[in-house]
Amino acid sequence: MTDEAFLRDYDPSAFARPSVTVDLVLLGMHDGQLAALLMRRDQPPQAGCWALPGGFVGIDESLDAAALRLLRDKAGMDDAHLEQLYSFGAVDRDPRMRVITIAYLALLRADQMAAAIRSGRVTAAALAGDPVSARSPDGASLPLAFDHAQILTRARDRLRGKIDYSDIAFALLPARFTLRALQDVHEAVLGVPLNKPGFRRRMLDRGRLIATGTREADASHRPAELFRLNDGD
Amino acid sequence: MTDEAFLRDYDPSAFARPSVTVDLVLLGMHDGQLAALLMRRDQPPQAGCWALPGGFVGIDESLDAAALRLLRDKAGMDDAHLEQLYSFGAVDRDPRMRVITIAYLALLRADQMAAAIRSGRVTAAALAGDPVSARSPDGASLPLAFDHAQILTRARDRLRGKIDYSDIAFALLPARFTLRALQDVHEAVLGVPLNKPGFRRRMLDRGRLIATGTREADASHRPAELFRLNDGD
DNA sequence: TAAATAGTGTCTTTTAGACATTATAAG
DNA sequence: CTTATAATGTCTAAAAGACACTATTTA
Numbered sequence: 382m383t384d385e386a387f388l389r390d391y392d393p394s395a396f397a398r399p400s401v402t403v404d405l406v407l408l409g410m411h412d413g414q415l416a417a418l419l420m421r422r423d424q425p426p427q428a429g430c431w432a433l434p435g436g437f438v439g440i441d442e443s444l445d446a447a448a449l450r451l452l453r454d455k456a457g458m459d460d461a462h463l464e465q466l467y468s469f470g471a472v473d474r475d476p477r478m479r480v481i482t483i484a485y486l487a488l489l490r491a492d493q494m495a496a497a498i499r500s501g502r503v504t505a506a507a508l509a510g511d512p513v514s515a516r517s518p519d520g521a522s523l524p525l526a527f528d529h530a531q532i533l534t535r536a537r538d539r540l541r542g543k544i545d546y547s548d549i550a551f552a553l554l555p556a557r558f559t560l561r562a563l564q565d566v567h568e569a570v571l572g573v574p575l576n577k578p579g580f581r582r583r584m585l586d587r588g589r590l591i592a593t594g595t596r597e598a599d600a601s602h603r604p605a606e607l608f609r610l611n612d613g614d
Numbered sequence: 615m616t617d618e619a620f621l622r623d624y625d626p627s628a629f630a631r632p633s634v635t636v637d638l639v640l641l642g643m644h645d646g647q648l649a650a651l652l653m654r655r656d657q658p659p660q661a662g663c664w665a666l667p668g669g670f671v672g673i674d675e676s677l678d679a680a681a682l683r684l685l686r687d688k689a690g691m692d693d694a695h696l697e698q699l700y701s702f703g704a705v706d707r708d709p710r711m712r713v714i715t716i717a718y719l720a721l722l723r724a725d726q727m728a729a730a731i732r733s734g735r736v737t738a739a740a741l742a743g744d745p746v747s748a749r750s751p752d753g754a755s756l757p758l759a760f761d762h763a764q765i766l767t768r769a770r771d772r773l774r775g776k777i778d779y780s781d782i783a784f785a786l787l788p789a790r791f792t793l794r795a796l797q798d799v800h801e802a803v804l805g806v807p808l809n810k811p812g813f814r815r816r817m818l819d820r821g822r823l824i825a826t827g828t829r830e831a832d833a834s835h836r837p838a839e840l841f842r843l844n845d846g847d
Numbered sequence: 848t849a850a851a852t853a854g855t856g857t858c859t860t861t862t863a864g865a866c867a868t869t870a871t872a873a874g
Numbered sequence: 875c876t877t878a879t880a881a882t883g884t885c886t887a888a889a890a891g892a893c894a895c896t897a898t899t900t901a
Contacts, residue, residue: 397673398631401714440630440712444703468701468716470677479673481634483701483714561853578855579891586889596899602851603899794880811882812864819862829872835878836872 399470399479403447404435404529406466406536407456407497409489410553411505412518415540415569417533418456418494418503419515422526426476430526431506431515433533435482448485456497462488462552467535474528484532486539488552509572513537540570548589551610559597559605560584632703632712636680637668637762639699639769640689640730642722643786644738645751648773648802650766651689651727651736652748655759659709663759664739664748666766668715681718689730695721695785700768707761717765719772721785742805746770773803781822784843792830792838793817 407418419431434455438447444465453459463485470481489497497503506515506523512534515523525533543549550566551558564580584590591611596604640651652664667688671680677698686692696718703714722730730736739748739756745767748756758766776782783799784791797813817823824844829837 396670399634399671399673401632401634437629438632438703438714440632441705443705444701444714465701467698468677470671470716472674472676481671481677481716483703559853576891576893577853578893581854583890600852601900603853603897605853792880809864809866810880811866812862814881816863833879834873836870836880838880 397479399481401438402435402480402482403438403444403451404433404482404484404532405448405451405455405487406433406484406533407452407461407487407489407503408508408536408540408553409494409505410491410566410569411494411507413565413569414507414509415537416494416505416507417515417536418489418497419506419523419525420455420503427526429524431504431523431529432526433484433529434503438483444483448483448487452487455502456487456489456493457500457502458489458493458497461490461493462549466532466539469528469532471528482532484536486536488540488549490553490555492555508533508537537570544570548610548612557593557595557607557609559607561605563608630712632714634671635668635713635715636671636677636684637666637715637717637765638681638684638688638720639666639717639766640685640694640720640722640736641741641769641773641786642727642738643724643799643802644727644740646798646802647740647742648770649727649738649740650748650769651722651730652739652756652758653688653736660759662757664737664756664762665759666717666762667736671716677716681716681720685720688735689720689722689726690733690735691722691726691730694723694726695782699765699772702761702765704761715765717769719769721773721782723786723788725788741766741770770803777803781843781845790826790828790840790842792840794838796841 409416418434420434422428422430422432434451436447436451438444442450448463449459452461452463466484466486468481468483472479474480494505498505504517506517508515512530514530515525515533517523540549544567550563550570553566554562560581563584564575564577567580568575589611590608593607593609595607597607598604642649651667653667655661655663655665667684669680669684671677675683681696682692685694685696699717699719701714701716705712707713727738731738737750739750741748745763747763748758748766750756773782777800783796783803786799787795793814796817797808797810800813801808822844823841826840826842828840830840831837
């Protein structure tokens with residue numbers, strides 16, 4: 382890249398620049414299904430459609446910092462798993478102006494999901510299908526704004542691709558969890574039922590799960606043992 | 615995101631916006647090693663350092679279109695494997711101004727590498743280590759500009775992560791290739807030697823390789839059979 | 848004691864690593 | 875006939891799917 386190109390870009394009005402935003406895909410388990418937290422648009426364009434929480438990237442703010450700020454402002458938390466997902470830059474993705482968005486994937490525990498929903502700023506929508514579509518808890522289909530179906534599909538696919546060899550499933554669970562709950566997460570993300578003994582053995586053979594010796598409390602049947610992740614090494 | 619935020623952003627001088635560029639990581643095999651194509655900076659800042667080819671994203675140009683344009687302009691080709699890699703947006707990554715770059719990974723065949731080098735616009739640099747460092751063919755270490763070592767490391771890691779389950783290795787090979795050449799690509803990318811019979815069986819059992827019946831020509835020993843990829847299904 | 852889920856044992860198939868052996872070309 | 879590499883066979887170990895079975899809690 383030549384310095385002349387940079388220099389002429391020093392004058393912000395000489396050449397039009399795209400706006401840059403960060404959008405958050407907040408994913409977690411809700412009612413036993415994989416769900417995203419969405420905001421309802423009440424202004425045109427696309428009023429009535431459901432959108433990802435997002436905002437502009439500040440001129441003195443890194444992309445990661447912008448994602449963290451939005452996580453606090455839109456979902457009211459600051460300790461979720463957060464990773465950059467993909468950048469979307471189709472020319473007409475927003476009818477108002479040229480906007481390039483860097484999408485981030487945030488993984489929430491059930492208690493974080495519940496707290497964000499209680500705050501009233503976001504609503505949970507179950508995700509299914511390919512490409513992904515969103516459904517409200519009562520089963521109604523929720524229309525998605527802009528290219529957000531595409532973004533949600535890529536987020537779901539990222540989760541599917543990484544769940545077998547990474548620790549991301551645990552970001553969707555409390556610190557102590559049963560093997561059944563862990564299997565429920567895997568099945569919801571992958572969209573297929575899994576073999577129980579095989580799943581159990583695969584998880585335990587990995588050597589990362591530590592039995593706590595305590596058991597779940599509220600079950601109306603034999604209670605399962607609670608495990609925690611050994612994130613020390 | 616509120617419409618007020620969008621509206622105030624309609625005036626480009628009201629709020630400073632970052633510049634947006636696309637940088638290309640052009641990877642291929644060179645002298646039996648994994649190598650990137652770099653440009654030497656002859657102007658400050660970082661004069662004498664080696665940088666990825668890149669350029670601004672046009673206001674009416676998608677990210678993918680900008681990457682394709684740069685592939686043509688900087689490497690003189692338009693049929694390489696091209697995929698978005700990651701976006702880099704640290705506030706001080708470029709000392710001149712705030713620049714967010716969307717990095718793309720391009721995979722080149724040996725003949726494309728050679729043609730780009732002959733054009734004189736880029737130079738091949740072998741990649742090794744973690745984080746990646748660059749070396750010229752004569753063994754000299756090449757200092758990398760800005761955050762480009764970080765970008766190259768992420769490109770190399772993407773290649774490593776996908777080579778076992780995707781077709782990207784074939785993007786680095788001509789249409790017809792020997793199993794030894796395919797193994798050389800895997801070994802260069804992964805940085806470890808592989809077992810020959812096991813590698814051969816794994817590739818053939820996948821059912822994607824088609825024996826052509828012809829053999830390599832220039833060998834001074836028993837010539838190996840040439841295969842091609844079945845990219846039909 | 849019935850119901851429901853937790854948890855285990857075992858068989859089989861698949862996959863992959865290691866290593867020895869045979870085959871075929873050039874010089 | 876020597877040398878170098880191609881190509882194959884076989885043994886073994888680890889991983890994963892399927893399924894039957896036992897164990898333990900609540901109601």
